[in-house]
Amino acid sequence: MKVSQCLWFEKGMDEALRLYTSLIPGSSLDWGSALPAESPSGPPDSVKIAGFTLGDQRYMAFQAAGRPGAFNHCVSIMIECETQAEIDKLWEALGEGGQYEQCGWLRDRWGLAWQINAKRLGELQKGPDRAAAKRVTEAMLKMVKIDIAALEAAARG
Known part of the structure; x- marks a missing residue:
């Protein structure tokens, strides 16, 4: 299967x-x-x-013509990037002609939703320092494009 x-x-x-x-x-x-x-x-x-x-x-x-509905956030493609350069490249290429959204989300010119994320975000959020994880999450919620350096700075307090 x-x-x-x-x-x-x-x-x-x-x-x-x-x-x-x-x-x-x-x-x-x-x-x-x-x-x-x-x-x-x-x-x-x-x-x-x-x-x-x-x-x-x-x-x-x-x-095919007559699509029953537009793409929406219920289904998105998430890409976990290792570096800021990867995030920047995907952000610009996929977002061109589309729409940028909060927290690393964008819609491409065909309407498909993407989450351009950082592997480092998950590492920081899952770390043992729960106060740092909270600061990281709060910083991420204020971002449009994910910024790894800013997330690491938030983790440090």
């Missing part, structure tokens, strides 16, 4: 998947095609499907 997430794009799926897989190491476009003319899903060439991998996660995507 295999499990993968499926993303429904109303338009721009090919561009989105090329961007996503170019940004995240270990990613690939695995397969893709337009459904044949006899597809019951719509007129010829109106439906596309693709399989892709982001890091260590499998996804399927399809593009």
Whole structure:
């Protein structure tokens, strides 16, 4: 049994998947095609499907008009970054044409929600010094883009 997430794009799926897989190491476009003319899903060439991998996660995507609803925060893709440079790169590339939000969240230009997070945030929040963890969390809640140096400064008090 295999499990993968499926993303429904109303338009721009090919561009989105090329961007996503170019940004995240270990990613690939695995397969893709337009459904044949006899597809019951719509007129010829109106439906596309693709399989892709982001890091260590499998996804399927399809593009078709009439999407039942927009992407929302109930499902997001979270990326845990090792460095501030990784955060900055993903933040700019995925956020271009989209919308930046609080606490490391953004919506890309296709409306998909992303959490661009720091591995260090989790380490600081899970540490034995609960007062430091609280300061880190309070600092993070005031951020838009995650700032590792500011989180470490908050931990130190």
